[in-house]
Amino acid sequence: MAMWKDIVFGRPDGIRQSTYRSVTGKKAAKAAAVSKPEPVYESAEQALNLGIEAPKDVTPPSGFEVVLHKDALESGKVIEVIIAGNAIALARTDEGYFALDNRCPRTACALGEGSLEGNKLTCPTHGWVFDVSDGSCEISPKDTVPTYPVQVVGDGVCVKI
Numbered sequence: 001m002a003m004w005k006d007i008v009f010g011r012p013d014g015i016r017q018s019t020y021r022s023v024t025g026k027k028a029a030k031a032a033a034v035s036k037p038e039p040v041y042e043s044a045e046q047a048l049n050l051g052i053e054a055p056k057d058v059t060p061p062s063g064f065e066v067v068l069h070k071d072a073l074e075s076g077k078v079i080e081v082i083i084a085g086n087a088i089a090l091a092r093t094d095e096g097y098f099a100l101d102n103r104c105p106r107t108a109c110a111l112g113e114g115s116l117e118g119n120k121l122t123c124p125t126h127g128w129v130f131d132v133s134d135g136s137c138e139i140s141p142k143d144t145v146p147t148y149p150v151q152v153v154g155d156g157v158c159v160k161i
């Protein structure tokens with residue numbers, strides 16, 4: 001079991017854990033940035049859900065990076081990924097994949113730890129709700145979260161930041 005965790009999350013003293021801590025500011029991460037630009041898993045449930053590696057045979061469009069296998073995330077789930085050192089919330093809905101800044105504008109909590117219902121992503125801390133398709137916030141319309149283009153190419157989910 002420990003070996004499986006090391007493969008998915010990285011060793012506690014390894015570079016993935018170190019990168020994850022430096023990007024997110026979290027002291028003890030359950031998850032880590034896999035060698036870039038692979039995903040960061042926030043829980044064992046997400047890791048199990050994402051047990052498929054990002055494909056290595058996909059050539060992303062110019063400016064995009066392959067971050068995930070297209071079948072790795074179920075609809076209705078959101079995760080954090082690190083892309084070029086930036087924490088991004090990657091959500092999958094019935095409409096497809098959406099990428100937005102991981103930082104909630106209210107107090108910078110991780111939107112990738114929130115809950116997703118349709119295109120509505122609820123921040124885990126105070127419950128602000130964001131539309132993952134455009135980053136708009138129902139509760140505070142002036143606090144839109146930046147979004148990023150996503151394209152699925154072959155088996156790869158590609159994000160441009």
Ligand code: FES
Pocket residue numbers: 104105106107108109123124125126127128
């Ligand atoms: S930090 Fe997101 S709603 Fe409070």
